[in-house]
Structures are given as structure tokens and as C-alpha cells.
Amino acid sequence: MRSLYLLLRTEFLSLVGSFNRKGKTPVVVAAILLIIFGLFMIGTMALTGAVTAHELVEKDLTEFSIFVSITLSMIIALMFGVVNSTRDAKSNDTGMLLAMPIPKASIVIAKLLGMYLLDVLCTMVMLVPTLWIVCEQGKQSYDVFARGLLIGFLIPALPLFISLLISGLMSYLRKATKFGQMASSSLSIAAVLLYMFVVPRMSNLANELDLTPAESISKMKLIPPFYWITEAIYNADPLCILLTLLITLIPLVLAVYIHTRGLTGVEFHVDNSKKARSFKTNSSRMAVLKMEFKRYFSSTNYVMNTLFGTLAMLAITIMIAVQGLGSLAEFGTVEFNGKSVALLDYLTGPLWTCIWMIFINFFGSVTFTTPSSVSIEGKRIWLSKSLPIETKDILNSKILVSLLIYQPLSFVCCVILAIVSKCGILPFLLLVLSTSLFQLLTTLVGLIFGLIYARLDWTNEAQVIKNGLAVILSMVVNMLLAFLMCIAPFIAVIIGKTVVTYSILGIEIAVMAGLCAGAYAIITHYGVRKYESLNG
Amino acid sequence: MLKIEHLTKTYPGGKVGVSDLSLEVKPGEIYGFIGHNGAGKTTTIKAIVGLHKFEAGKITIDGISISDEPVKAKSILAYIPDNPELYDNLSGMQYLNFVADIFNVPKHDRKARIESYAESLEILSALNNQIASYSHGMKQKLAIIAAFLHHPKLLVMDEPFVGLDPKAAFTVKKIMRESCDHGNAIFFSTHVLEVAEKLCDKIAIIKDGKLVASGTMEEVKGNASLEEVFLGITEEAK
Numbered sequence: 143m144r145s146l147y148l149l150l151r152t153e154f155l156s157l158v159g160s161f162n163r164k165g166k167t168p169v170v171v172a173a174i175l176l177i178i179f180g181l182f183m184i185g186t187m188a189l190t191g192a193v194t195a196h197e198l199v200e201k202d203l204t205e206f207s208i209f210v211s212i213t214l215s216m217i218i219a220l221m222f223g224v225v226n227s228t229r230d231a232k233s234n235d236t237g238m239l240l241a242m243p244i245p246k247a248s249i250v251i252a253k254l255l256g257m258y259l260l261d262v263l264c265t266m267v268m269l270v271p272t273l274w275i276v277c278e279q280g281k282q283s284y285d286v287f288a289r290g291l292l293i294g295f296l297i298p299a300l301p302l303f304i305s306l307l308i309s310g311l312m313s314y315l316r317k318a319t320k321f322g323q324m325a326s327s328s329l330s331i332a333a334v335l336l337y338m339f340v341v342p343r344m345s346n347l348a349n350e351l352d353l354t355p356a357e358s359i360s361k362m363k364l365i366p367p368f369y370w371i372t373e374a375i376y377n378a379d380p381l382c383i384l385l386t387l388l389i390t391l392i393p394l395v396l397a398v399y400i401h402t403r404g405l406t407g408v409e410f411h412v413d414n415s416k417k418a419r420s421f422k423t424n425s426s427r428m429a430v431l432k433m434e435f436k437r438y439f440s441s442t443n444y445v446m447n448t449l450f451g452t453l454a455m456l457a458i459t460i461m462i463a464v465q466g467l468g469s470l471a472e473f474g475t476v477e478f479n480g481k482s483v484a485l486l487d488y489l490t491g492p493l494w495t496c497i498w499m500i501f502i503n504f505f506g507s508v509t510f511t512t513p514s515s516v517s518i519e520g521k522r523i524w525l526s527k528s529l530p531i532e533t534k535d536i537l538n539s540k541i542l543v544s545l546l547i548y549q550p551l552s553f554v555c556c557v558i559l560a561i562v563s564k565c566g567i568l569p570f571l572l573l574v575l576s577t578s579l580f581q582l583l584t585t586l587v588g589l590i591f592g593l594i595y596a597r598l599d600w601t602n603e604a605q606v607i608k609n610g611l612a613v614i615l616s617m618v619v620n621m622l623l624a625f626l627m628c629i630a631p632f633i634a635v636i637i638g639k640t641v642v643t644y645s646i647l648g649i650e651i652a653v654m655a656g657l658c659a660g661a662y663a664i665i666t667h668y669g670v671r672k673y674e675s676l677n678g
Numbered sequence: 679m680l681k682i683e684h685l686t687k688t689y690p691g692g693k694v695g696v697s698d699l700s701l702e703v704k705p706g707e708i709y710g711f712i713g714h715n716g717a718g719k720t721t722t723i724k725a726i727v728g729l730h731k732f733e734a735g736k737i738t739i740d741g742i743s744i745s746d747e748p749v750k751a752k753s754i755l756a757y758i759p760d761n762p763e764l765y766d767n768l769s770g771m772q773y774l775n776f777v778a779d780i781f782n783v784p785k786h787d788r789k790a791r792i793e794s795y796a797e798s799l800e801i802l803s804a805l806n807n808q809i810a811s812y813s814h815g816m817k818q819k820l821a822i823i824a825a826f827l828h829h830p831k832l833l834v835m836d837e838p839f840v841g842l843d844p845k846a847a848f849t850v851k852k853i854m855r856e857s858c859d860h861g862n863a864i865f866f867s868t869h870v871l872e873v874a875e876k877l878c879d880k881i882a883i884i885k886d887g888k889l890v891a892s893g894t895m896e897e898v899k900g901n902a903s904l905e906e907v908f909l910g911i912t913e914e915a916k
Contacts, residue, residue: 417806419771421778421789429779433765440767521763528727529780530753675731677724 149252175618184267192271199279206358209372211272215265219301250401261298269294290375296390303393310400427535434539447607451509452551459555463562492643494565495573496631502552502577503627507620509548512588513613515540516596517606523598523676533670544585552577572647579654586661588616593672679705679832679863685735687721695721697887703863710878711867718887719867723836727757739832756825760836762817766810770820781828795823798849814841822850835866851877875904883911
């Protein structure tokens with residue numbers, strides 16, 4: 143226990159130390175933004191859980207409300223799990239720690255604690271309001287609340303196990319196979335797609351409000367592990383309590399074991415000595431761009447964390463294309479004077495532009511490679527800085543990588559959505575222009591943050607790809623920008639005149655173009671100086 | 679080839695890295711730079727190759743200022759750091775091609791040079807393997823090949839022999855001497871005084887960021903051993 147305490151204390155001191163090096167003001171600003179963002183997310187999740195629970199309890203589906211809460215929290219935890227699965231078990235300090243008289247389990251637990259606590263937070267945010275409503279309005283028994291709280295701490299073991307299982311498999315693929323990087327990236331993408339396939343089904347199952355209590359039981363039994371957990375909390379069924387303990391504790395032990403194997407497992411080295419050597423030449427600019435691409439695609443962690451939004455956007459676009467606009471009917475129907483009014487029937491060309499712009503920009507706001515592109519160089523920054531390359535070219539290559547990864551897929555989505563909604567040529571062109579400019583702006587803003595909050599002393603790349611200050615700030619600012627861009631189309635919808643909508647879209651595009659020019663000017667002046675002052 | 683005039687570098691926070699340092703390396707010279715840990719060797723080297731900005735002084739490489747024309751200056755120099763952190767996910771060959779592309783080394787030249795250097799450093803068969811699988815010494819060898827690939831006029835090396843096996847160290851010394859015989863210059867830091875004594879035409883001793891001795895080997899050490907002189911000078915400076 144003492145060694146675990148010491149490890150956690152060192153991790154904490156290291157975190158505090160990294161903040162102290164950046165100066166206090168930006169850290170305070172970032173902390174405030176993070177707290178606001180965190181409270182917003184927690185509030186939204188808790189409210190969703192509470193409203194759903196309230197509706198279900200009112201319809202006498204009290205037990206089902208707990209099941210729904212567990213399902214929703216598991217969906218979120220699984221998403222974190224899939225994204226976390228790209229994290230390599232080893233970090234730069236692993237060798238040093240393994241050589242010390244510290245039990246391996248302590249090292250592993252210290253490294254897993256952050257992931258576990260995040261999952262616990264997600265679970266509790268959904269579960270606690272539900273349990274409270276169930277106890278207040280439904281069962282009137284606070285035993286359920288107490289059991290729910292206790293079991294809530296065990297539930298995250300499942301997504302943690304799944305994430306580490308995928309992580310272990312990817313780590314093996316990376317090291318033991320010839321095309322390991324490609325295979326592990328493909329596996330990551332497959333995991334995301336599987337997640338996207340599973341989630342709507344789980345959500346549909348959890349959101350059925352017109353069930354009878356008997357029907358709800360049979361629905362719950364469709365996902366046995368969640369049913370056992372629900373029964374353990376709600377009815378304290380001994381068999382279900384036992385099964386709950388088995389399906390959470392065994393994966394927890396296995397998760398620690400897999401991670402331990404990842405720390406101390408055999409290193410594989412693929413022998414390519416007989417492969418012919420290539421001496422292909424490139425211009426220096428192309429060499430820098432190719433290097434930036436190689437660096438991006440060689441890190442599964444980097445790819446997964448930055449491609450997630452793009453893949454989600456593509457998957458939903460394809461779903462809309464396959465199922466038609468009818469699949470959006472439930473979102474676009476409002477009650478007016480006691481009648482259901484389908485908003486979709488009233489949408490015209492430019493309004494479709496606004497809707498698709500919001501849709502694409504939402505995913506665009508979480509898809510960026512630039513905030514971590516400077517920090518990812520880490521101690522290797524001496525390479526690009528000591529070579530005869532213009533700093534501007536290095537920064538341009540980072541911008542280009544982000545745009546070349548996102549823009550083609552974004553364009554494909556624009557084409558599909560424009561065809562599906564039959565919005566016309568001009569709205570389509572405005573859609574392409576506005577989404578492209580938005581992505582350019584978020585890319586540039588991300589790079590500016592990446593330069594300001596560059597961290598080159600990381601021990602595991604996840605520290606800068608997932609948890610870096612630049613990444614978090616960029617996400618907050620991008621979402622704010624995406625939200626601000628929604629306001630104008632809403633005004634246009636209220637006024638209802640096509641010419642007004644076109645005008646507002648035109649103004650937005652002009653403002654974004656101006657902001658992009660400003661941001662690029664900052665990068666070419668301040669950014670270049672900042673990059674040149676960085677030391678690994 | 680390399681001229682440092684009154685170089686002063688102070689780190690944010692007030693720590694003086696280098697103070698009023700001046701020295702000159704002429705074409706064909708191997709110049710050793712010695713000093714204790716934290717004396718300012720790496721700071722000086724990083725300033726020479728453009729990794730560190732400095733507030734006072736001037737550094738020119740073949741007459742080109744590293745501050746005013748960094749890209750032009752860097753195109754005629756090469757740098758090997760003390761701990762060669764390379765792109766782990768690339769193969770050795772991909773890394774060498776990247777460096778060759780940056781320095782515009784033609785295809786036939788790069789093939790001949792890579793194969794020749796890699797063969798003499800016994801790393802040829804490993805070039806297609808990922809750098810992540812390399813040992814420290816192999817990474818050092820790869821960094822050395824990359825540095826010599828474009829035949830730089832000035833080679834700046836920070837502790838180049840750390841991690842090299844004796845045979846590789848011998849080969850590197852031979853390549854260094856051959857390079858200087860062709861009119862190029864080498865400036866390198868080392869802790870190994872025997873290496874400096876045997877290899878260098880000139881040396882400079884740095885202590886707490888200040889140059890305390892410099893000149894030809896005879897000028898600095900006279901009849902004594904370099905070890906005695908180094909210890910004497912650094913003790914005196916206290």
C-alpha cells in the first residue's frame with residue numbers, strides 16, 4: 143500500500159510540476175474552462191438520467207429505470223474504454239519503476255486509477271440521480287440506493303477490462319506482426335465501428351417507454367450482465383449479487399493481469415534484414431509532410447483520438463443515406479396545438495445547409511490533430527529544429543495533415559447529405575465552404591494552443607494526445623465556435639426568409655474566412671517564434 | 679568554419695548557461711570541447727546548431743549567421759545530440775531517406791553513402807527494421823550516418839562515443855578524420871579526456887559557462903597529461 147501511495151503521490155507531484163512550469167494564469171483559465179465544461183457535461187448526463195428515470199418510474203417501470211441508467215453509463219464508459227484501448231501499457235518511466243522494489247500490481251493500479259475513476263464518475267453521474275428518484279418516487283427503500291452506490295463502484299470494471307483486452311491485443315499486433323501498426327489501427331477503427339453499431343441498439347433498448355413491467359423484464363434479460371446488475375441493486379437477489387461480483391471482479395483481476403503482462407511482456411522484433419532497401423527521393427517540403435503523416439499514422443493512440451469524430455460523422459451520414467430522412471423524423475417532430483408537426487416537411491435548401499453545417503461542425507469540433515502535433519514531437523524536436531527546414535514549412539505540414547485527413551471525408555459527407563436532402567447546388571456549395579472554413583479555423587486554433595501549451599517532456603504520448611492542456615482547450619473553444627455558428631441559422635429559421643438565411647450564411651463564411659486569415663497570421667509570426675524557442 | 683563571438687545564453691529564470699564565450703574552429707580541424715557536467719557544453723552546442731536562442735554574441739558557420747540565416751547555416755552543418763531520440767516508428771532506412779531528402783542528396787549518392795557508412799558501422803542489415811527495436815548504440819550509429827550523409831562542412835557532436843562499441847568508436851574516429859582531411863571541421867564535446875587527447879587538433883575547456891582554456895593540444899597541456907591540466911584548471915577556477 144505504501145508503494146502505491148508513493149506512486150500516486152509522485153504522479154500527482156509530476157502533474158502539479160508540469161502546471162507550474164507553464165505559468166499560473168493560463169492554468170487558472172484552463173482550469174475554469176475545464177470546470178465549466180465538466181459541470182456542463184455532468185449536469186447534462188445527470189439531467190438525462192433523472193428525466194428518464196422520472197418518466198419510467200411514473201409508468202411503473204422502476205426497475206427498468208435502473209437498467210436504463212446502467213446501460214447509458216456503460217455506453218459512455220465503453221466509449222472511453224474503446225478510446226483508451228489505444229494506450230500502450232508501457233511509458234518511459236516503466237523500466238525505472240519495474241527495477242524498483244515495488245509490486246507490479248501497485249504500478250499497474252497507479253496507472254489504471256485515472257481511467258477507473260473517470261468511469262466511476264460517469265457511472266455515478268447517471269446512476270445516483272436515478273437511484274434517488276427510484277427511492278423517492280418508486281420503491282421507497284433506501285437499501286436500493288446503498289446497494290446501487292456500492293455496485294456502482296464495481297461496474298466500471300467491465301469497460302476497463304474490454305479496453306485493456308483490446309489494448310493488449312493491439313500491443314501484441316504492433317510488436318509481433320509485420321504490418322502491426324496498420325493492423326492495430328484497423329482494429330481500433332473496427333472497435334469504434336462496432337461501438338457505433340452496438341450503441342444505437344443499446345440506446346433503443348433503453349429508451350422504450352411504452353413497455354409493461356413484464357415486457358420490461360424480458361427486454362432487460364436481453365443483456366444478461368446488465369440485468370444481473372439491475373436485479374442485484376433492485377431486488378438484492380443473491381444469485382444476481384454473486385453474478386454481479388463475478389462479472390465485475392474477475393474482469394478487474396484480468397484487467398490488472400493483462401496490463402501487467404503489457405508491462406513485462408516479451409518484446410518482439412520483426413526482422414526485415416532481407417527486405418530490399420528503398421532510396422526514393424522527395425523534395426524537402428514533401429519529405430516534411432510525409433514525415434508528419436508517418437508520425438500520425440504510426441501512433442494508434444493519435445489516430446484513434448483524432449479520427450473518432452470523423453468516423454462517427456461518416457457512420458451517421460451513411461446511416462442517414464441508407465435509412466433516408468425518415469430516420470431523423472423523431473428528432474424533427476414537435477407538438478403544436480395538440481398536433482404533431484414534422485419539421486422536415488418545412489425545410490428548404492438553405493435551411494438544410496444550416497442543419498448539415500451544425501451536424502458536420504459538431505464532429506469537426508472534436509476532430510483535430512494540431513493541438514497535440516507540436517507536443518507529440520517530444521524530445522525528438524531537435525530533429526526538425528536542427529535540420530535546414532523553414533519553421534513555417536514544419537507548421538504548414540502540421541496544418542495540412544489535419545486538413546487532408548478530415549476534409550475529404552467531410553466533403554464526402556456533404557455530398558451524401560446534399561443528395562439525400564435534395565438541397566440544391568448553392569446550399570451545397572455553401573455547406574462545403576462553411577464546413578471547410580470551420581475545420582480550417584479549428585485546425586489553426588488547435589495549432590496555436592498546441593504551440594502555447596507545448597509539452598515535450600511526456601513519458602507516455604497519451605499525456606499529450608488525450609490529456610494535454612492544448613487538446614482540452616481546443617475542444618472547449620471549438621465547441622464554443624460550433625455553438626456560436628448555430629445561433630445565426632436559428633435566427634434565420636425564425637425569420638423564415640430564404641434570402642435572410644443565405645445572407646446569414648454568407649456573413650458567417652466571411653467572418654470565418656477573416657478569423658482563419660488572422661489565426662494563420664498569428665501562426666506565421668508568433669507561432670514560428672514560439673516553435674523556435676521550444677526545447678525538448 | 680565555425681566562429682563564436684562573445685556568446686552569452688541565460689535561461690528563463692536567470693541561470694547563466696554560457697557567458698561571453700568566444701572560439702574559432704578552422705577548416706580541417708577536429709575541435710574538442712571539454713568540461714564537467716553542467717558546465718555549458720550542451721548549451722553552447724545547441725546554440726551553434728540553432729536549437730537555443732541566445733541573447734548576446736554571434737555564431738557564424740562558414741560566414742553564415744545561425745541567427746540571421748538559420749536554414750542556410752543548417753544546410754551546411756550536421757548535429758548529433760548526446761541522446762539521439764529518433765522517430766521510433768520509422769525504419770532506419772526511412773529516417774535516412776528523410777534526412778537525405780531534406781539535404782537534397784541525389785539518389786545514387788545517398789545509396790552509395792548509406793551503404794558504405796552502414797556497412798562500416800555494421801548496421802546495414804538492420805536498416806529496414808523499426809528504430810524502436812534499436813539499442814542505444816544502434817540509434818547512435820544511425821544518427822552518425824544521418825549526420826555524415828550530406829558531407830557537412832561542419833559537424834557538431836555532443837558526446838558522440840557514448841554507447842558505441844569499441845569497433846564502432848574506432849570507425850567513427852576514422853570517418854571523422856577523413857572528413858576533416860577533406861577540409862570539413864568537427865566540433866565535439868566529450869567527457870573522455872583520452873579521446874580528446876588522441877583525436878583533437880584543438881581543445882577548449884569550459885567551466886561554469888566560461889571558457890577557461892583553449893588552443894592547440896600542446897598550448898593547453900604542454901608536457902602534462904590532459905587529465906592533470908583539466909583537473910588543475912577546473913579546480914583553479916573555483
